[in-house]
Amino acid sequence: MQNIIGAMTALITPFKNGKVDTAKYExxxxxxxxxGIDVVVPVGTTGESATLSHDEHRECIEIAVATCKDTDVKVIAGAGSNATHExxxxxxxxxxxxxxxxLSVAPYYNKPSQEGLYQHYKAIASSVEIPFMIYNVPGRTGVDIEADTAIRLFDDVSNIYAIKEATGSLERAIELSSKRPDFCVVSGEDSIDYAMLANGGKGIISVTANxxxxxxxKLVHSVFNKDFDTAKKINDDLYAINKALFVESNPIPIKAAMxxxxxxxxxxxRLPLTPPSRETMSKLEDVLKGYEVIK
Known part of the structure; x- marks a missing residue:
């Protein structure tokens, strides 16, 4: 099994007249x-997966796979739910x-125990053969996949190879890497991508990359090429936009910026998400002046 690492984008899902805009998505x-992105990640949190129908969710995955066919870009599909069977x-x-x-987000709302999390992920990952990444984002799900639970899953389930860590904790990332050097830790917080990578992270799943x-x-590839000065400068240069893109709940600001x-x-x-405030739009307009967005 080949580990899928590198620069990864948590794709937004564009809508038009209430439906997924499939042409724009492609x-x-x-x-x-x-x-230069290595991996696209359709229908994660940023893709508003919680408000997509199952048919829309599957269609987005299919479009991503078809679009990346015959390229070097991989597809890590969002496959999370608070119901294990789903x-x-x-x-x-x-x-x-x-x-x-x-990529499978921790089950939200029902707040399972650590044993419940273990059994949830073991069941999903064991139902398939392709590489599997756990996604820990307690600020959104209300439950934290503790390091020992993640390590237990890595040890016990052969295709679980990585965890997307969006706790914002470098200590957590270092704990995982120090205990299991082969366990791929992926940054899920744009503002600390460089710090995560410099401490042994194997990639990022980025909102800002949209x-x-x-x-x-370039940030990720610079680290992989041991050009840490370039990578740090890029991370520093992106600080303002990274901060602005989270002044309201993701993906409200990133879609507005796009x-x-x-x-x-x-x-x-999709409701319950609503358009950003005028203050947020104004802030995004100001911040965007500092960056060249290549279409």
């Missing part, structure tokens, strides 16, 4: 490919249609 993925169904469909790997994939791919930059034609969300 166009956005092609832009990611052209600007996550299994999504995971098996993603494998069937050709996804290279899977807007600036060329910056994010709309302002002319990357998407309509600014639509």
């Amino acid at each position: 166009e956005l993925i092609r832009r990611q490919i052209a600007q 996550a299994i169904g999504i995971a098996q469909h993603a494998q069937k249609v050709g996804a290279d790997g899977l 807007l600036l994939p060329n910056y994010k791919s 709309y302002l930059a002319g990357l998407i034609d309509t600014l639509e969300y």
Whole structure:
């Protein structure tokens, strides 16, 4: 099994008249490919997966796979749910249609125990054969996948190879890497990508990369080439936009920034998400002046 690492983008899902804008979705993925991203991640948190129908979720995965076919770019499909059987169904469909790997967020709302988390992930990952990444984002799910639980899963389930750590804790990332050097830790917090990578992280799954994939791919590849000065400068240069993109709940600001930059034609969300405030739009307009967004 080949580990899937590098510069990865947590794709937004564009809507038009209330439906997924499939033509724009394909166009956005092609832009990611052209600007050096290694992996696209459809229908994660940033892709508003919680408000997509199952049919829409599967369609987004299929579009990503088809668009990346015959390129070097991999697809890690979002396959998360707070119902284990639903996550299994999504995971098996993603494998069937050709996804290279899977990303599964911790089950939200029901707040399982650590044993519940272990059994949840073991069941999903064991239902497929492709590489599997755990996704820990307690600020959104209400539950933390503790280091010992993640390590137990890595030890016990052969295709679990990585964890997307979005706790914002460098200590957690270092704990995982120090205990299991072969366990791929992936940054899920744009602002600390460089710090995570410099401490042994094997990649990033970035929100900001929807807007600036060329910056994010260069950051990661610079670290991999041991050009730490270049990588740190890019991370520092991105601080303002990284901060601005999280002034409201993700993906509200990133979609607004992409709309302002002319990357998407309509600014639509699914309720309960709503458009950003005027203050946020103004802030994004100001911050965007500091970056060159290549279409």
